[in-house]
Amino acid sequence: MIPQEVFKRRRRHNNTPESLLLIIANFIVVFVALDLFTDSKHINWFFWVVLAALGVYNYFTIRRNIESFDKVTTITYITTVVLLIACFFIFRGKA
Secondary structure, three states, X not given: OOOOHHHHHOHHHOOOOHHHHHHHHXXXXXXXXXXXXEOOOOEOHHXXXXXXXXXXXXXXXXXXXXXXXXXXXXXXXXXXXXXXXXXXXXXXXXO
């Protein structure tokens, strides 16, 4: 029989850092928006609306959890944003 402590340990993903959840959400939203709203010749205006909403979400999430963003986490976040920009140009060029 499984003890009850196992089920209470990871309630609401308290052990997953907010910075990691933010990075994963960024990748998912950008890749889905790239797939749905861009092609090789045209970028739909709604793509920019999605990116603006993602930027607002990032701003408020970072502002709410500013104490968890140390130097390493900040460098990782900036690196992933640069990687997302590079993926935009790579995937848009291949489409």
